[in-house]
Each structure stands twice: as structure tokens, then as C-alpha cells.
Amino acid sequence: MLELLVVDEHSIFRIGLKRLLSDEPDMQVTGEASDGASALLSIRSHAHSMVVLDINVKGHSGLETLAAIRAEQPRLPVIMLSMYEGEHYAALALRGGANAYLSKNAEPEEIVRVIREVGRGTYPLPSVAGTVLKQLPHIGSHSSHERLTPREMQVVMKIVKGQSISEIGLSMVLSVKTISTHRTRALGKLGLTSNAQLVQYAVRNGLVD
Template identity: 50%
Template sequence: MIDVLIADDHAIFRSGMRRLLSDEPDMRVSGEAANGQEVIDLLQAGKYSVVLLDINMPGRSGLETLKRIRASWPAQPVLMLSMYPEEQYALIAIEGGANGYLSKDRDAGELLQAIRAAAAGGKYISPNVAVQLLTKPRHEASQAPHLGLSAREIEIMHLIVQGVSLTEIGEKLFLSVKTISTYRTRLLAKLGLESNADLVRYALRHELID
């Protein structure tokens, strides 16, 4: 039996995943978490075949949680799920130790296939991502400035380009406005940008947002 831990801060999404997996004779949802700390707590208390981990969660982000999982449970299968574009964030997630990455708009059958692959100790990359990785020059991917951002910087970048204010970002991530401002300054410097408008243009140019 494949025991799945679902980590997502949206209760409706978790409910939908429960219904989907309940129809599979070899799968069951054995745990649910709404944030990164709950994921760590559940892994400390029990074993799971696969962790379905959302990238964008309050507090510790999915990528930061993945880093913690890899440090404490190096063999734990983890699949990253997100609304962020696969073409960019699949590489970041997999290099961070994920067994696979799927955007939430993928077909349910593909998700089930990915779960089974991860549970067996393998990796899963969607056909779309595989084509992108094969056709994109490797040196170009490795030199993309945003690939050097930390998990928290990536999360804050996405919120900024969505038009979320620094105050709102701080409230969402449980951090002070001063800390968020420091993160913003740091990520702009790493990307060689000067303003939020530049950041939006960068995100569009690199297909980090729709």
C-alpha cells in the first residue's frame, strides 16, 4: 500500500486529493499537513511512502521543507506540486532533491503515475518538462540568475510579481516587513534588477509566471 502524506495549505485541494486517491486500490492518504512544520512533525511521528509537497505554503516554504526532509530523511520520496510553471521550477525542485515536479493543472492519471514512480524510488518528470530540458542548452539553464535564488527568495519573488505588498507578504510568511524588504533587496541584486517592474519583466521573459 502506498501511504501518501499531502502537504498543502488549501483544505479544498487536500479534500480533492483524498477523493482521487481513495479510488486507487494501492493508495491511501495517511496524513495531511497545512504547512512545512506540520510535514516535519508527521514525518517524525510515522512513515510515508510519498510526500506530496506544495511549493507555496505559509511559514516554511515547500522548497525549504524539502531541504529539511533531505537532511533528516534522505531516502524519503517527495513529489513537488505547484501552480508555478514546470519549465522553470521542475529543475529547481529536482536539483533540490525532489523525486518529481508536477503543476496542479496536470492530468490526474499523470499524478497517479508520478506517485507510483516516486513510491518505487524513481523520479518523474512530465513529458512537457522532459522536452524542455532536452531542447534547452544546458549552459543556458545553469546560467539563469533565478536558479541561484534561495527557496524563500523564489517565494517572495512570486508574491511581488503578483502585486502583493511587502506588508501582506510579511503577514503571509510570518515575517517582519523589514525582513521581507531585505529579501527583496537581495533578490533584486542577485538578478541585476532595480525595481519591482524590472522583476515582473524578468519573470515574464523567463516564463516564471503566466
């Protein structure tokens, strides 16, 4: 029996995944956490078979949580399940030690299949991750955007696509002030000062066509 710890800041998603897996005879959700700190506490107190970890959780980011898990339990299988489909995020997850990377938009059957096969030790790679794995030595090895948090990266990509701060706030259900803060922090990490420079950076580093 695969005993899964589901780490996601949205209770609706945790409930949905728990419901999806309830019909599977060989897997069971035995732990839930909304943030990285709680996830680590659960891992220390229960012998979970696997962790399904969102890349964007409260407190420590999903990638930071992944690093902490790898430091304490390097052999514990971790599947990064995220709303982000871009190869950049898959690369970060795989380089951080995730066993698989899936979009939350994946079909339920695909999610179940990957969980089962990772549990068996076959470590399957979805299409996006398979492509990225071949490029791991080259993707972002000297790129400043690897220091961006998933939320900062999401804001940057929306700016690059021409969305205004207010439009981004509406789409992400965040205040204009919060979006502006993410933008400012991203610019600082990238050593840039304007949206125009962001676009140039994105094109130069292959983040957009």
C-alpha cells in the same frame, strides 16, 4: 500500499487529493500537514511511503521543507505538486531532490500515474521537468532569482508582464501592502531598484521571451 503525506496549506486541495486517491487500491493518504514544521513532525512519527509537497506552504517554503526532508530521510520519495508551471520552479524542485514535479493543473490520471510510478522507483519526469533536467547544469547557476521565494517570483513575473500592484493583489487575493513587500524584497535580492530594471533582468536571464 503507498502511504502518502500530503503537505499543502489549502485544506480544500488536501481533501480533493484524498478523495481522488480513495478509489486507488494501492495508495492511501495517511497524513496531512499545512506547513513545513508539521510535515517534518509527521515524517518523524509515521513511516510514510511518499510525500506530496506543495512548493508554497506556510512557515518554511516547500523548497526549504524539501531540503529538511532530504537531510533527515534522503531516500523518502517526494513529489512536488504546485500551481507554478514554469521551468524555473521545476528546476529548483529537481535540484533540491524532488523525484518528480507536477502542476496542480495536471489531469487526475496523470497525478495518480506519477505517484504510482514514483512509488515503484521508476521516477518519471513530466514534460516540463524532463526538459529542465537536461538543462540543470546551466539553469540559474549564477542567477540571483534563485534566492527568491516562490511568492516573490510570482509577483516579479506579474510585474514583468505589466500588471500593477493593485491588479496583482486582486489576482493573488493579497493586500497591496503585502504585494509591495514581496516586490521590495525581490528587488533587494536582485540588486535592482525599479520595475524597468526587473523587466530588463527577466529578459536577460531568459525568464520571459
